[in-house]
Amino acid sequence: MNGESFACALQSGIHRVIGEQEALNRINVFPVADGDTGTNLTLSLGAVLGLLTKPGPKHLGSMLAKVADALLDGARGNSGAIVAQFFQGLSDSAGDTSQFSTRSFSLAVNLGDEYAHDALADPKEGTILSVIAVFAHSLHVQTSKDDVQEFGALLETAVADANKALARTQEQLDVLRKAGVVDAGAKGFVAMLEGMTDFVVEGLITEKPDLAELDHGAQVVEAVGKTSSLNFRYCTECIVTGDYIDRRKLRESLADLGDSLVLAGTKRKAKIHIHVNSPEKVFNLARQYGHVSGEKTDDMQRQQHSTREVRNQFTVITDSAADISDDDMEHLDIHMVPVRIQFGDRGYLDKVSITTEEFFEELARNPTHPTTSQPSPGDFRRQFQFLASHFPDVISINLMPSVSGTFQAARSAAERTNASGKIHIIDSRNASLGQGLLAVFAAECAHAGLDTNSALAAIDDMIPLTHTFALVKDLRYAVRGGRVPAWVKTLADLLRITPVLRIRPDGRLWAGGVLFGRDRRIARFARFLVRRMAKNTRLRIGIGHALCQEDAIQLEQTLKDSLPNIVSSFVTSLGAGIGAHGGPGTLAVAVQDYPDEPRRT
Numbered sequence: 001m002n003g004e005s006f007a008c009a010l011q012s013g014i015h016r017v018i019g020e021q022e023a024l025n026r027i028n029v030f031p032v033a034d035g036d037t038g039t040n041l042t043l044s045l046g047a048v049l050g051l052l053t054k055p056g057p058k059h060l061g062s063m064l065a066k067v068a069d070a071l072l073d074g075a076r077g078n079s080g081a082i083v084a085q086f087f088q089g090l091s092d093s094a095g096d097t098s099q100f101s102t103r104s105f106s107l108a109v110n111l112g113d114e115y116a117h118d119a120l121a122d123p124k125e126g127t128i129l130s131v132i133a134v135f136a137h138s139l140h141v142q143t144s145k146d147d148v149q150e151f152g153a154l155l156e157t158a159v160a161d162a163n164k165a166l167a168r169t170q171e172q173l174d175v176l177r178k179a180g181v182v183d184a185g186a187k188g189f190v191a192m193l194e195g196m197t198d199f200v201v202e203g204l205i206t207e208k209p210d211l212a213e214l215d216h217g218a219q220v221v222e223a224v225g226k227t228s229s230l231n232f233r234y235c236t237e238c239i240v241t242g243d244y245i246d247r248r249k250l251r252e253s254l255a256d257l258g259d260s261l262v263l264a265g266t267k268r269k270a271k272i273h274i275h276v277n278s279p280e281k282v283f284n285l286a287r288q289y290g291h292v293s294g295e296k297t298d299d300m301q302r303q304q305h306s307t308r309e310v311r312n313q314f315t316v317i318t319d320s321a322a323d324i325s326d327d328d329m330e331h332l333d334i335h336m337v338p339v340r341i342q343f344g345d346r347g348y349l350d351k352v353s354i355t356t357e358e359f360f361e362e363l364a365r366n367p368t369h370p371t372t373s374q375p376s377p378g379d380f381r382r383q384f385q386f387l388a389s390h391f392p393d394v395i396s397i398n399l400m401p402s403v404s405g406t407f408q409a410a411r412s413a414a415e416r417t418n419a420s421g422k423i424h425i426i427d428s429r430n431a432s433l434g435q436g437l438l439a440v441f442a443a444e445c446a447h448a449g450l451d452t453n454s455a456l457a458a459i460d461d462m463i464p465l466t467h468t469f470a471l472v473k474d475l476r477y478a479v480r481g482g483r484v485p486a487w488v489k490t491l492a493d494l495l496r497i498t499p500v501l502r503i504r505p506d507g508r509l510w511a512g513g514v515l516f517g518r519d520r521r522i523a524r525f526a527r528f529l530v531r532r533m534a535k536n537t538r539l540r541i542g543i544g545h546a547l548c549q550e551d552a553i554q555l556e557q558t559l560k561d562s563l564p565n566i567v568s569s570f571v572t573s574l575g576a577g578i579g580a581h582g583g584p585g586t587l588a589v590a591v592q593d594y595p596d597e598p599r600r601t
Contacts, residue, residue, distance in 0.1 A: 001151055002099040003058035009196040011052045012206040014045040016195030017188050019209040022389045024188050027181040030173055031260045034300040035307040037184035039386040040077030047074025060098050064091040072271050078260055079128050079185030081273040082116050085264035086132060089115030102154050106139035121251055121261040126172025128185035134165035152201040159193045166190050232258045232275040235298040236282045240270045242290025250289050257281055280353040297352050306333045307390045312446040314393035316439055317383060319375055319406050320350040321399040321577035323544045324436035325570045332443035337375045337383055341576050344368040356573035360547045360584050369480040370580050374406035380413035388421030393452040395424045397439040399431055400507035426459060429507030432578045433542040433590030434468035465593040469512060470501040470578060471525045477583030500528060522551055526558040533591055539566045540594040544574035546586040555587060
């Protein structure tokens with residue numbers, strides 16, 4: 001089997017996995033019943049499709065080295081990391097060879113099996129590891145007899161043995177036996193093997209499925225198993241690169257932080273996968289061993305609840321530029337893609353690996369002004385892929401395009417998402433609390449039972465009725481970030497004025513006015529807002545603060561005393577989106593002309 005044949009076989013296998021991703025998600029109960037194994041394997045293996053289909057000659061050894069590296073970069077979840085390490089073993093075994101014999105292929109798979117087992121701190125029987133081991137052993141037994149020269153017969157026998165091992169996983173782990181399913185990761189690995197074998201035997205590449213053409217009305221699947229309490233909430237991953245990574249010491253150090261640890265890769269590049277409650281501890285530890293990149297974390301608790309308890313027709317996701325109260329995030333099942341924050345050479349995931357309080361404390365003491373960057377299309381795609389495999393529709397409420405490329409990143413990711421659900425990308429024409437109120441409204445529509453089209457129309461009507469204001473106490477942070485010239489701060493200080501920023505109806509940020517004098521700023525800001533709020537309709541307000549909670553509470557009470565038509569309000573911390581340029585002391589207010597509760601149409 002030369003490089004061309006192996007590339008076609010693997011392409012066929014990956015297509016088979018993509019076609020089964022929703023079935024794999026449905027039976028995912030181990031190690032956590034968060035319903036994402038199919039999505040993770042699809043994203044992990046899908047990362048190498050471009051290499052396999054690229055025109056030109058394919059040298060087996062060189063191609064496998066590139067495949068192993070791409071899988072390491074793209075690996076998602078427990079099974080994805082294990083598969084990446086399996087292919088690292090294949091690559092190391094193949095070396096510079098240009099083709100596999102049945103014997104050398106068997107040796108490569110057995111080294112891949114060894115690598116996969118070594119990647120786990122606590123390997124368990126009844127998982128993908130069990131199936132890999134049986135597949136490798138079957139190849140070894142057959143080729144050691146030296147009477148198997150034909151790849152088709154070799155693979156058919158080994159895959160049959162792997163299927164038997166897959167069936168046994170149901171009896172090897174209690175959680176699988178109780179749910180009446182086989183291990184999802186193991187089943188995904190067998191699907192890959194079956195697709196590869198189909199090509200070797202029949203010479204045909206399994207066609208890549210177009211999941212978007214499936215019947216959306218029938219695609220919401222009932223996940224097996226039940227929601228269970230989690231010892232660790234966040235599935236956390238990152239890549240470490242260095243001259244020499246002591247993987248044994250790194251693994252031992254990581255083991256104290258959580259469970260489901262997989263450490264894949266080499267001495268120069270390692271992929272960490274672990275379930276923890278504090279993702280930042282993982283990233284901090286990883287930095288001791290090399291340069292850290294590709295930080296990623298998924299909220300397994302929210303995933304588990306959304307996919308196993310929520311039966312809405314659509315689900316809602318936003319980016320972390322939106323400021324939303326923790327209570328609304330939890331009880332409305334709103335998903336979030338974190339913005340990336342950089343303080344010099346130190347990176348964070350907004351509201352995940354750094355809290356809003358920690359962000360403003362760092363902003364105040366760090367001479368290096370932070371930069372914020374929109375989530376990459378890959379960040380969005382990972383979550384879109386997962387949600388669209390569980391819901392017929394996904395509504396993404398995104399930051400206004402005039403200040404960030406977040407909206408475009410979300411739209412690009414939606415176009416590349418290969419799942420049966422449909423992704424709807426919404427320009428909120430807003431930011432911070434205004435964007436947050438729109439995401440909350442969208443989630444309320446879902447919980448009220450509205451169909452997707454009715455909800456989209458309601459959200460479109462609500463966008464121009466949602467307004468955001470911000471009072472910046474100190475312009476030095478806007479000057480540091482390059483948003484305001486230094487002379488503007490000098491003039492404002494000289495005249496003792498405080499600027500009020502406002503987001504225009506077209507989604508652009510502009511100077512909405514000024515407050516003269518620096519005393520009684522809360523009362524002055526309240527009067528400024530009251531003059532601009534509707535008096536004859538129900539209002540919902542959200543107030544955000546940057547380390548000035550008492551000011552925010554005072555502002556909330558003053559507004560409620562002045563406007564009896566405010567029917568609901570909340571106070572929360574501001575995120576980095578607006579806080580990086582406003583700094584500590586910033587107050588923001590979003591006002592929404594709120595109709596009756598969303599009703600089913």
